[in-house]
Amino acid sequence: MTTQLEDLFVQTRSENRAALIAYIPAGFPSQEGCKKIIAALAKAGVDAVEIGFPYSDPVMDGPTIQEASGISLANGTGAAEVFSALKSAHDVGLPALVMTYWNPIEAYGVDNFAQEMARNGGSGVITPDLTIEESEGWKSATDGAGINTVYVVALSTNDDRLARVTARCSGFVYAASLMGVTGARTTMSSGAEDLVSRIRTCSTLPVAVGLGVSTRAQAKEVAGYADGVIVGSAFIKVILEAKTETDAIAAVDVLARELVKGVREAR
Amino acid sequence: MSSSETLGHFGPFGGRFVPEALIGALDELEAAHNSALKDPVFQKELAHLHTTYTGRPSILTEVPRFAQHAGGARILLKREDLNHTGSHKINNVLGQALLTKRMGKKRIIAETGAGQHGVASATAAALFGLECVVYMGEEDTRRQSLNVARMKLLGAQVVPVTAGSRTLKDAINEAMRDWVTNVETTHYLLGTVAGPHPFPTMVRDFHKIIGEEARAQTLELVGRLPDAVLACIGGGSNAIGIFHAFIPDKNVRLIGFEAGGDGVETGRHAATISGGTIGVLHGTRSYVLQDSNGQTVESHSISAGLDYPGVGPEHAYLNDIGRAEYRPITDAQAMEAFALLCKTEGIIPAIETAHALAGAMIVGKELGPESVLLINLSGRGDKDVQTAADYFEIPL
Numbered sequence: 001m002t003t004q005l006e007d008l009f010v011q012t013r014s015e016n017r018a019a020l021i022a023y024i025p026a027g028f029p030s031q032e033g034c035k036k037i038i039a040a041l042a043k044a045g046v047d048a049v050e051i052g053f054p055y056s057d058p059v060m061d062g063p064t065i066q067e068a069s070g071i072s073l074a075n076g077t078g079a080a081e082v083f084s085a086l087k088s089a090h091d092v093g094l095p096a097l098v099m100t101y102w103n104p105i106e107a108y109g110v111d112n113f114a115q116e117m118a119r120n121g122g123s124g125v126i127t128p129d130l131t132i133e134e135s136e137g138w139k140s141a142t143d144g145a146g147i148n149t150v151y152v153v154a155l156s157t158n159d160d161r162l163a164r165v166t167a168r169c170s171g172f173v174y175a176a177s178l179m180g181v182t183g184a185r186t187t188m189s190s191g192a193e194d195l196v197s198r199i200r201t202c203s204t205l206p207v208a209v210g211l212g213v214s215t216r217a218q219a220k221e222v223a224g225y226a227d228g229v230i231v232g233s234a235f236i237k238v239i240l241e242a243k244t245e246t247d248a249i250a251a252v253d254v255l256a257r258e259l260v261k262g263v264r265e266a267r
Numbered sequence: 268m269s270s271s272e273t274l275g276h277f278g279p280f281g282g283r284f285v286p287e288a289l290i291g292a293l294d295e296l297e298a299a300h301n302s303a304l305k306d307p308v309f310q311k312e313l314a315h316l317h318t319t320y321t322g323r324p325s326i327l328t329e330v331p332r333f334a335q336h337a338g339g340a341r342i343l344l345k346r347e348d349l350n351h352t353g354s355h356k357i358n359n360v361l362g363q364a365l366l367t368k369r370m371g372k373k374r375i376i377a378e379t380g381a382g383q384h385g386v387a388s389a390t391a392a393a394l395f396g397l398e399c400v401v402y403m404g405e406e407d408t409r410r411q412s413l414n415v416a417r418m419k420l421l422g423a424q425v426v427p428v429t430a431g432s433r434t435l436k437d438a439i440n441e442a443m444r445d446w447v448t449n450v451e452t453t454h455y456l457l458g459t460v461a462g463p464h465p466f467p468t469m470v471r472d473f474h475k476i477i478g479e480e481a482r483a484q485t486l487e488l489v490g491r492l493p494d495a496v497l498a499c500i501g502g503g504s505n506a507i508g509i510f511h512a513f514i515p516d517k518n519v520r521l522i523g524f525e526a527g528g529d530g531v532e533t534g535r536h537a538a539t540i541s542g543g544t545i546g547v548l549h550g551t552r553s554y555v556l557q558d559s560n561g562q563t564v565e566s567h568s569i570s571a572g573l574d575y576p577g578v579g580p581e582h583a584y585l586n587d588i589g590r591a592e593y594r595p596i597t598d599a600q601a602m603e604a605f606a607l608l609c610k611t612e613g614i615i616p617a618i619e620t621a622h623a624l625a626g627a628m629i630v631g632k633e634l635g636p637e638s639v640l641l642i643n644l645s646g647r648g649d650k651d652v653q654t655a656a657d658y659f660e661i662p663l
Contacts, residue, residue, distance in 0.1 A: 055561075056562040057440050057548065059439075059440045059444060059447075059549075060444075060447065066430060078560040079560055102547050103548065103557070104560055104561035104562070105561075107546060107560060108560075108561070128286055129284050131283050131284065131285065131290065133282065134282050134284060134552075154287040156291045156450065157288075158291065176286075179447065179448060179450060179451070181447060
C-alpha cells in the first residue's frame with residue numbers, strides 16, 4: 001500500500017512539476033483557525049501540508065515559528081489537537097504529515113503515535129532531531145503503521161552519511177537548504193541545488209527542499225531542481241501580521257496562489 | 268569503554284538527538300577529544316594549565332565546626348571554589364578551549380545559568396585569543412549581574428535570552444541555534460555533562476580530576492576512603508567530576524543533591540531525577556521535567572546554576588542501576604546551610620554548592636560521628652551576595 005504522499009509525487013512527476021508543501025503548526029492561530037487555513041491551502045492548490053507539533057524548546061526554529069509555537073501552546077495544543085488538525089487536512093483531500101521534535105513522540109508512546117497517525121489519515125512524520133542511530137524503535141513502529149518516515153539532511157551531511165540517512169527515508173527526503181534555523185531569507189543558498197544532486201546519486205526518492213523559501217521567485221527557482229518545495233515561516237508571517245482570522249485566511253490564499261504559480265512555472 | 272558508551276549511551280540514556288547539520292561537528296569533536304586523550308603533548312599542556320593557571324590540585328579542608336551541625340561526622344570539603352574563576356567550571360573550559368584550538372576554530376559560544384560557566388568560558392577565550400559569545404537567560408542576567416560584568420570585562424559578548432522562561436534551558440536553545448548556523452567556524456563550549464554525545468563523556472573526562480585528587484587526598488588525610496561523596500547537581504558536571512573516581516569503590520555511597528526549590532510536592536523545583544520522567548531534552552535522553560505532551564516544564568530554584576529541567580544522562584544511569592542516589596534539597600534548607608558554613612568556617616559557598624552542604628547535614632546525622640563525608644565545594648559565593656542579602660534581609 002502506498003501513502004497519499006507517495007501517490008502525490010507519482011502524480012507531480014508525471015506532470016513534470018514540483019509539489020508545493022505548506023507548514024503550519026497545529027492550534028495556530030487557533031484550533032479552528034488552523035483548520036480553516038488548511039482548507040484554504042487546499043483550495044489554493046497547495047499539494048500537501050505539514051502539521052507542526054508545537055514544542056517548548058524549538059532549537060531548530062527561528063523567531064517566526066517560535067512565536068507561532070508559543071501561541072499554539074498557549075492555545076492548549078497537545079497530541080489530540082495535532083491529530084485533529086491532521087484529520088482535517090485528510091478530510092479536505094490533502095496528503096498530510098506531522099513535523100515534530102522527537103520528545104513529544106516519545107512522551108505519547110512511539111507505537112501509539114505511529115498508529116494514531118495512520119488512524120487520522122496521516123501519510124508520515126518528519127523528525128528533524130531524530131538521528132538514524134536512535135531510530136530503531138521508530139522504524140518498527142512506522143513500518144507497522146504503514147506511514148512514511150522523513151528525515152532531514154543538511155548541507156554538511158557527507159556522502160557516506162547521506163546514503164545511510166536517505167536509506168531510512170520514505171515518502172521523500174527533506175533537504176535543508178541552508179545551515180541555520182527556519183525563517184524567510186532574501187536569497188536562496190546556492191548549496192541547496194548541490195545537496196539535491198548529491199542526494200540523487202544515492203536515492204531514488206523524491207527530494208523536497210525547505211528552509212528560507214518565501215516568495216514565488218524562490219519557489220520557482222527551487223522547483224527547477226527539486227521534487228518538492230516546502231514553505232513554512234512565510235505563511236506564519238502573514239498570519240501573524242493579519243488583524244483577524246478572516247484577514248489571515250485571505251492573506252494565506254494570496255501567498256499560496258503565488259507560490260503555486262511559482263512551482264508550476266519552473267520547468 | 269563499553270560498546271554502548273562508544274555510541275554515547277549510558278544504558279538507555281544519552282545518545283544523540285540533534286539535527287543532521289550538527290552531526291559532522293559532533294563527530295569532529297569526538298575525534299578531537301579521543302585523539303587528545305591519547306596525545307601526551309595535549310595532556311601535558313592541560314596539566315601545565317592546571318598547575319600554573321587554575322591552581323590545581325585544589326586543597327581539601329576539614330570543617331569540624333560545621334560538622335557539629337551534621338551529626339559530628341568528619342566532613343571534608345574539596346575546594347573547587349579556590350580555582351581560578353571561582354568554581355570547578357574552569358576544568359572543562361580549559362580542556363574544550365584546547366580542543367577548539369586543535370580543531371582550528373576561532374569562535375566559541377557558551378550558555379550560562381549562574382554565570383560561572385560563562386565567566387570560565389570568557390576567561391579561556393581571553394587566554395587563547397578566541398572570540399566568545401555567551402547566551403544567558405534574561406532572568407539570570409538580573410540574578411547574576413556581577414557575573415555579567417565579569418564576562419564583559421573579559422571581552423565576551425553576553426546575549427540576554429528573552430525566550431521561554433528566560434533561564435538556562437532557553438540559553439541552551441539559543442546557543443544551539445547559533446551553533447547550527449555557524450558550526451563551521453564555531454565550537455559550542457557546553458558547560459555541563461548533558462547535551463548530545465560526546466559532551467556528557469567529554470565534559471566528565473575534563474572534570475574527573477576532581478575525584479582523582481580528592482580520593483588520594485582523603486586516603487592521605489584519614490587513611491581510608493570516605494563513607495559518602497556528596498555534590499549538588501543541576502546538569503551534573505561537578506557531581507560526576509567528584510563521583511567518577513569512586514564508582515568502582517562499591518562501599519562509597521555517591522549522593523547527589525538536586526534543587527528542591529519550594530519542595531518537590533509543590534511542582535516548583537528543579538529536582539529532575541526525584542521529580543521528573545524519562546524523555547529527550549537538548550539532544551540527550553535522560554530524566555526531564557515535562558508534561559504529558561513532552562513539553563518541558565519550567566524549573567524553579569533559588570540557585571541559577573541548578574535551575575535546569577534536565578540532568579546529565581550518566582547520572583540518570585547511575586540512579587537507575589542504584590550506584591548513586593539523588594535527593595532534593597529545598598531553597599530554605601540550602602540557605603540555612605549556606606549561612607552556617609559562612610559563620611562556622613569562614614567560607615562563603617555558592618548557593619548551588621549549599622545544596623550539597625544541606626545534604627551533608629542530613630547524611631551526617633544518618634551515618635553518625637564515625638563517618639567521613641567528602642563534599643565537592645564546587646563554587647564560591649561571591650556572585651550570590653546580592654541574592655543572599657535579599658534572602659536574609661541584609662540592607663545593602
